[in-house]
Amino acid sequence: MAVPKKKMSRSRTRSRKAAWKVHAPRPVACERCGQPKLPHRACRECGTYAGREVIETE
Ligand SMILES: [Zn+2]
Structure with missing residues (x-):
């Protein structure tokens, strides 16, 4: 099983989560x-x- 080599910093985790936004599907x-x-x-x-x-x- 893949295990992370280093602890991910709180700011790195939070900045990744801040970049992921839910958006409504665009009607076609x-x-x-x-x-x-x-x-x-x-x-x-x-x-x-x-x-x-x-x-x-x-
Ligand atoms: Zn139709």
């Missing part, structure tokens, strides 16, 4: 209907993912 436009959708998710409006229909819509 659906390539078929143009509605905003989340990336890497099927479109809720037309039910397509990567150009083919994957979920049923009414």
